[in-house]
Each structure stands twice: as C-alpha cells, then as structure tokens.
Amino acid sequence: MQPTFWRSVALVLMVALLILSVGMVGVLAGHGAITSGPDVAVAPVQAASGLPQTYDAEETLLRTLYEENAPSVVHIRVVQSNTGQLPSLPSDPTVPQQAEGSGFVLDSRGNLVTNYHVVEGARKIEVRFFDGTVVRARYVGGDADADLAILQVSMDPARLKPVRIGDSDQVFVGQRAIAIGNPFGQEWTMTTGIVSAIGRTLPSGNSVYAIPEMIQTDAAINPGNSGGPLLNAQGEVIGVNTMIMSRSNSSAGVGFAVPSNILRLVAPTLIQQGRFVYPWLGVQGTELSLDLIEAMGLPGGTRGVMIVTVVPNSPAERAGLRGATRVAQVDGAQLPVGGDVVTAVDGTPVDSMGDVIVYLIKSKRPGDSMTLTVLRDGQVQMITVALGERPHDARP
Known part of the structure; x- marks a missing residue:
C-alpha cells in the first residue's frame, strides 16, 4: 500500500463533534479516580516550597518560542460550499461543509497567511486569536499552485503581532523545527522536531502544478495544522505547514511545509492583485x-x-x-x-x-x-x- 498525501485541514461535521464529545467524556470518566486496595497506601504529593523551579535549556527555548509566537497564530474556521469531492461527505451542494485550519499574522495591516485549500470555496471565514478575540475575515487572494492564501481582518494594529519571516534558502537538514497550529481543533498546539529533508518537489493538490523546495519535517503535523507556521529556533517562519504523507490520515513523522521564500515571493502580489502569475x-x-x-x-x-x-x-x-x-x-x-x-x-x-x-x-x-x-x-x-x-x- 502506497503512502497517501493528506492535506492537514480538519473537516468538522456536527455528528463527528457529538461522537467526539461523548468519547471524551468516556475517557475522562474512566480515568477520573484511583481507588487504593487494602495493601496500597496513597500518600499526598508534597510540594517543594521555597525552592525555585529550574528548566533546562531546551525547555527554556521552547517556552520562549511559544510565548513569543503563539499570539501570532490564528485558528481559522470556514463554511464552504459542499462539492462532494471528498469521500464520506454528502454530495448535496446545498449542505454546507465546515472546516478549520491554522494561519498567522503577516503584518500590522491585518493580512493573514494560510493555505489555499483551507479557505477554498469559503462562504464565511471566522478567525480566533490567542487572546480569545473572534472576528470575520475577508478573502484577499490565493495561489492554488503554491497552496497559499491571504486573508484580512479589521483590527487595531496594536493588537496584531506579525511573525518574522526567515530565509528558507538557509534551512538545513537537522535544523530544529517547531510547528504551532490547531490539529484536530486543539488550539495553539506546539510540536517539535527537526528539518528532515529540503528541496522536495510535491504536487500542490489544488492544481496540476508542483510546489518546489518544500521542507520536510518530523514535527507532528495533523489535520488542522494547515496554514500554520513552521519555525526555526530563532522564532522565524521558515515554512507554511501544508501536507503530510500518511496511511492513517494523521502524523507519521513525514510532514511538508511551503518554504518561506515562496511566501515572500507571492504574498505581496496576492495582497495587491489577488493572484500571482507564474x-x-x-x-x-x-x-x-x-x-x-x-x-x-x-x-x-x-x-x-x-x-x-x-x-x-x-x-x-x-x-x-x-x-x-x-x-x-x-x-x-x-x-x-x-x-x-x-x-x-x-x-x-x-x-x-x-x-x-x-x-x-x-x-x-x-x-x-x-x-x-x-x-x-x-x-x-x-x-x-x-x-x-x-x-x-x-x-x-
């Protein structure tokens, strides 16, 4: 059986959410208490009061990266026209399809970056920020060939925290890679790994063309991570998380991101003209x-x-x-x-x-x-x- 490419956008159906909610309750109920037997004594955990908590260098770095970049990441929810192109979904175009993904703040003018496939065919776009603010977003432009899109929100620039865009030409195999996004709707999840390979050329999934120089990473990328940032250890965006190769539809340690230098190339034109011409x-x-x-x-x-x-x-x-x-x-x-x-x-x-x-x-x-x-x-x-x-x- 050959591996399958799966875009990491999470499809959200109300029935699925209901089943998930019931399943979660079952898990919590099954693990909510521990009962001691006659030969088992349960002792209370003693806190080491007065002693400062220490963290190693890795923990300190990751904590800093998260605190600095999580406010730049957004959770995107869309209502799309149902094309019936995906298996197991109803083909009735009158039934709206809900989906979600990730994105990030590009500049203080309210421009956001996400994947084209996250917002393709969207009737309505909702964006949630790290501080809980929820606003409507406007579709500005998209590039199906590079699987990139620009959205815009109307917000006070002082409340927006743009990312820093890195140079993907300087990315190397073995470099630290950090993803922040909303896998399976679990907001602002951070996963870590390394750059596993560079220079991958893979089909965009939106057109007949391929995306060159994609970054491969073993940082966990799952449905819902699409459009979120892949960061280096300096907190710079080196890629836009886009797809995974997996037989199970979830992370198998083979994820791919559109390189930041392609974003640098196409984003200004998408903002100004709505499309990029190759x-x-x-x-x-x-x-x-x-x-x-x-x-x-x-x-x-x-x-x-x-x-x-x-x-x-x-x-x-x-x-x-x-x-x-x-x-x-x-x-x-x-x-x-x-x-x-x-x-x-x-x-x-x-x-x-x-x-x-x-x-x-x-x-x-x-x-x-x-x-x-x-x-x-x-x-x-x-x-x-x-x-x-x-x-x-x-x-x-």
Whole structure:
C-alpha cells in the first residue's frame, strides 16, 4: 500500500463533534479516580516550597518560542460550499461543509497567511486569536499552485503581532523545527522536531502544478495544522505547514511545509492583485535514470531532464523543443525515450524537473527569455524560449 498525501485541514461535521464529545467524556470518566486496595497506601504529593523551579535549556527555548509566537497564530474556521469531492461527505451542494485550519499574522495591516485549500470555496471565514478575540475575515487572494492564501481582518494594529519571516534558502537538514497550529481543533498546539529533508518537489493538490523546495519535517503535523507556521529556533517562519504523507490520515513523522521564500515571493502580489502569475515553459519531463540513459544511448554519467511531452501551443512548442518520440521496453515496462535532454537553463545545470521549476519561479517572469542547453541526437544545442504566462490547466 502506497503512502497517501493528506492535506492537514480538519473537516468538522456536527455528528463527528457529538461522537467526539461523548468519547471524551468516556475517557475522562474512566480515568477520573484511583481507588487504593487494602495493601496500597496513597500518600499526598508534597510540594517543594521555597525552592525555585529550574528548566533546562531546551525547555527554556521552547517556552520562549511559544510565548513569543503563539499570539501570532490564528485558528481559522470556514463554511464552504459542499462539492462532494471528498469521500464520506454528502454530495448535496446545498449542505454546507465546515472546516478549520491554522494561519498567522503577516503584518500590522491585518493580512493573514494560510493555505489555499483551507479557505477554498469559503462562504464565511471566522478567525480566533490567542487572546480569545473572534472576528470575520475577508478573502484577499490565493495561489492554488503554491497552496497559499491571504486573508484580512479589521483590527487595531496594536493588537496584531506579525511573525518574522526567515530565509528558507538557509534551512538545513537537522535544523530544529517547531510547528504551532490547531490539529484536530486543539488550539495553539506546539510540536517539535527537526528539518528532515529540503528541496522536495510535491504536487500542490489544488492544481496540476508542483510546489518546489518544500521542507520536510518530523514535527507532528495533523489535520488542522494547515496554514500554520513552521519555525526555526530563532522564532522565524521558515515554512507554511501544508501536507503530510500518511496511511492513517494523521502524523507519521513525514510532514511538508511551503518554504518561506515562496511566501515572500507571492504574498505581496496576492495582497495587491489577488493572484500571482507564474512564468510558463510548457513541458513535462523526467530526470535521467540509468535505464533511460542506456535506452537512449547517452554517455554514462549524463545528468539532466528528458522532455516527455511538449504542451501544444506552448512556449516550448513554439521554440521547437521535442518530447519523447518512441517507447522502449525495459523490464516489462514501457519507457518513453527520444525526447530532448535539458542539461542546463541559462547555464545553470539541472538534474530534475524540480530544478527547472525552481529556476523558473525564482529567476523569471512571463515574457522573459530562457536559454536551454539541450542534447538532441548526440549533439548539444542552445535553444532560447520566450516564456509565457502559466495557465491553470497545463504543465510547467
């Protein structure tokens, strides 16, 4: 059974809440008292009066991080139109669907960050702050491809505590990672771990496009954590918690966050224009495996991306890029071969489609030109592409 990606937004149904409430009462009732037998003496716990409580460095750090950042985190509740797209939910569009997630204060103007999938299709948005304040929020803009959205609340700026945004390019494996959010509706829960991996490219779940440079962490992320911050030990936001890989729909120690530098890139435009426009090449590709290198007769050690398909009427097609031309049989499987092999973009070597996507997002805008170094029929060619505007229903 293959792992499944689950967005960490918590779906809240009234029946489920009732069942949960009954279950909680049962747990409390079953553990509410301890009775001593004839051979057991229960002694009262003595408090060490007059002695100061001491904490180790780890506890002090985490306490400080929580106290400084919890007031920046919000609990988001939404009422959405029911699309019937999720299993076990009624398909009647007249029945509203309630959901919840997390978010955080971006600036003193009342702009909040969350995941796009948390507020997609929301009819009504409610935001609860750490001090108990509850207000309505307005949807400002969203980026389905990066799974980011901006909300806005009308509040006194003095009552808002914006986060500090860190530099996700400086994140490293083994770095401390702290998540604050509302898993399963349990407000302002903090979990800790490390950065398990960086540079992951994963599907957004909202569109055909992938999110590059995602941060993987073993800090527990569960349904309801979506949109909350992933922090470093300095209390800076290094990512926006977005999804988990799990067979059980709950944390299995493999969570993912959108890197803070993508948030830095798209948030100002979302605030000003409501949407972010990406540059577009128009290809689907795959990194070179040993099987692919052997099937295409490429020199050993060749690294790059083979173009599998070229989207019709795309910048790539207009520039003359070529996709796979035939299918090879390898170990009983069909392997597309014969496409152009891209080894560099603007002189920067690439090993995967993730590398190409990262370069496009960070370095280019629609209308810019990009020169690809391509291996075709054993010859190196330089092909210049005039990039377009990414549509919603095509590929990078």
